[in-house]
Amino acid sequence: MPGFEVFGDEEKKEVNDVLQTGVLFRYGFDSQRKGVWKAKSFEIELSKVVGSKYSHLCSSGTSALCTALSSCSIGAGDEVIIPPFTFIATIEAVLYTGAVPVFAEIDETLCLNPESIKAKITTKTKAVIPVHMCGSMARIDEIKLLCDQKGIILVEDACQSLGSTFNGKSVGTFGLAGCFSFDPVKTITCGEGGAIVTNDKDIYTNVDAYADHGHDHIGQDRGLEGHEILGTNFRISELNAAVGLAQLRKLGGIIEKQRIHKKEIKDALSQFKHISLRKIPDETGDSATFLSFLLPNEDAARKTIKDLASAGVDSCFYWYDNNWHYIRKWDHFKKLKSPSKLPINLISNLPDYENMSLPESDFIMSRTISMQIKLSWTKEDLCKRVEKMINVLKKG
Ligand SMILES: *Cc1c(COP(=O)(O)O)cnc(C)c1O
Numbered sequence: 001m002p003g004f005e006v007f008g009d010e011e012k013k014e015v016n017d018v019l020q021t022g023v024l025f026r027y028g029f030d031s032q033r034k035g036v037w038k039a040k041s042f043e044i045e046l047s048k049v050v051g052s053k054y055s056h057l058c059s060s061g062t063s064a065l066c067t068a069l070s071s072c073s074i075g076a077g078d079e080v081i082i083p084p085f086t087f088i089a090t091i092e093a094v095l096y097t098g099a100v101p102v103f104a105e106i107d108e109t110l111c112l113n114p115e116s117i118k119a120k121i122t123t124k125t126k127a128v129i130p131v132h133m134c135g136s137m138a139r140i141d142e143i144k145l146l147c148d149q150k151g152i153i154l155v156e157d158a159c160q161s162l163g164s165t166f167n168g169k170s171v172g173t174f175g176l177a178g179c180f181s182f183d184p185v186k187t188i189t190c191g192e193g194g195a196i197v198t199n200d201k202d203i204y205t206n207v208d209a210y211a212d213h214g215h216d217h218i219g220q221d222r223g224l225e226g227h228e229i230l231g232t233n234f235r236i237s238e239l240n241a242a243v244g245l246a247q248l249r250k251l252g253g254i255i256e257k258q259r260i261h262k263k264e265i266k267d268a269l270s271q272f273k274h275i276s277l278r279k280i281p282d283e284t285g286d287s288a289t290f291l292s293f294l295l296p297n298e299d300a301a302r303k304t305i306k307d308l309a310s311a312g313v314d315s316c317f318y319w320y321d322n323n324w325h326y327i328r329k330w331d332h333f334k335k336l337k338s339p340s341k342l343p344i345n346l347i348s349n350l351p352d353y354e355n356m357s358l359p360e361s362d363f364i365m366s367r368t369i370s371m372q373i374k375l376s377w378t379k380e381d382l383c384k385r386v387e388k389m390i391n392v393l394k395k396g
Pocket of ligand 1: 060061062063086087089090131157159160181182183193194
């Protein structure tokens with residue numbers, strides 16, 4: 001997820017356009033801004049890149065998720081099925097809309113298993129949020145079909161997977177809404193930012209208003225705009241949007257390079273029969289930000305991650321222990337620790353998050369190692385890396 005690796009003159013130029021006008025706000029100031037609309041331009045270009053009718057930028061991927069959920073009418077007391085392998089933001093977004101997170105198992109795609117989703121559906125299930133983890137995709141066609149059959153809303157957390165496609169269609173565009181993040185470690189970054197994409201005009205209208213205190217953005221005078229709904233301030237600034245615009249134009253090159261680098265490592269791994277690669281429902285649509293592989297058991301995975309580190313193979317992650325992406329270590333969530341009472345505290349018969357058991361996900365995550373694919377690797381770096389990896393993996 002290396003947008004930060006390609007920060008350069010293009011980003012500075014876009015930011016300078018904004019600084020020249022002094023208009024840092026994405027709305028209004030029509031005469032002072034001299035035609036500079038970075039957030040709007042970013043939205044138009046993002047829609048083209050992902051093939052959505054509408055895009056709306058937000059201050060973060062988290063605020064994009066909150067906006068998408070509310071805009072799709074997901075709220076107090078609704079059950080929302082999510083995976084245990086994600087970033088905490090997915091859970092937080094569900095909690096702050098007042099909904100109840102319900103966890104289904106992942107499979108070897110490292111994303112939600114459609115069979116497990118099915119098993120978790122109740123009369124209260126309002127939505128499913130598959131998370132397209134680590135640059136690749138969930139079994140999104142099957143999940144979409146299931147949601148359609150059951151009348152459940154599909155919202156995709158594609159925060160980590162801009163540039164990834166399934167059968168030629170961008171992740172984030174299968175459901176009623178999809179979310180992307182442009183935080184500092186994502187595929188492209190604008191410092192802090194996120195986006196919601198949708199093909200539904202009514203959802204877009206909600207999104208556009210919700211992220212800006214309900215403003216309908218009709219007319220030329222912000223003070224006279226109407227407000228159909230309540231919202232909040234999840235706006236992006238023009239400075240952040242400017243960086244993102246330059247980064248978005250680099251996306252194609254980023255993905256192409258990642259794919260080349262990943263292929264080299266993947267080819268070298270194929271000789272090791274004890275290793276299996278993460279299952280990718282459409283290999284050709286992998287954005288290749290990560291290479292993830294599974295060892296036969298937890299002990300082997302623990303030994304391998306340690307040996308990789310000793311051998312100087314950096315940027316490898318064992319999520320099962322790491323407290324960023326897997327639920328196992330999220331005690332603050334399991335205990336619902338918050339400075340204030342949460343809407344979920346008012347709900348009876350909550351899932352018992354502290355004693356929740358997700359054996360299939362544990363079995364997969366305890367064996368999985370992910371390696372970040374960097375853009376900055378030279379041919380020589382890559383060669384050395386592969387050599388070191390082979391030496392580690394040869395030993396078992
Ligand atoms: C990064 C991320 C988010 C949140 O994005 P921010 O821009 O950091 O708020 C949400 N979901 C997933 C899966 C992420 O990786």
